[in-house]
Amino acid sequence: MPIHVDDVMQLFCRLSQERGMKAAVKHSGRGALLAGASAFLGGLMGGPPGIAVGGAVGGLVGAWMTSGHFRPVPQILMELPPAEQQKLYDAAIDIVRNLDWTDIVQLTALVMGNAGLQQKLTAVLINYLSNELSAQIQYAE
Known part of the structure; x- marks a missing residue:
């Protein structure tokens, strides 16, 4: 039976839910952009000392923004764009390809x-979250 990307995503959602997995995805690009923009604006307003102050303030705010907030992994998986879901699907397909099942419930x-x-x-899910999304993973206690 052909395995659909949505079926594999549902399976990963169930697995991560059972383990109580949460992840914080870091957005380092946003933080760097904010720090650079703050330094630029500081330079326009205050010259060389403004660059230093703007860069410091922007860096602190950028670090705070990129620290990440833990969200349930199923929520993160369902928000992934189709190309990213396909990457995760490709990594998991070898494991479930040879199983005998008729629907997602049986799988x-x-x-x-x-x-x-x-x-x-x-392990496939953790590897994907860590390497592709640079996420920190937390488990329910």
Whole structure:
């Protein structure tokens, strides 16, 4: 049976929900842009000392903005653009391709009943979140 990207995303959502996974995605580009813009504006308004003050203030605000807020992983996965979902799908397809299932409910039951499959798929998800999204991962206690 062909495996659809949406089915794999639902499976990852269920896995991450079971583990209580949350992730903070860092947006370092935004912080750098803010620091640079603040330094530029400071330079326009106050010359060389304005550059220093603007850069320092912009850097602090940028660091605060990029610190990331933890959100549930299923929410992050469902907000991914189709190209990013495809990357995650491609990484997971080898694990679930040879399973015998008819619908997403049965696939989820197969995976949730097998600790080895859960571990492999969770490793794919963690690797994707860490490497592709530069996310910090937190687990429920």
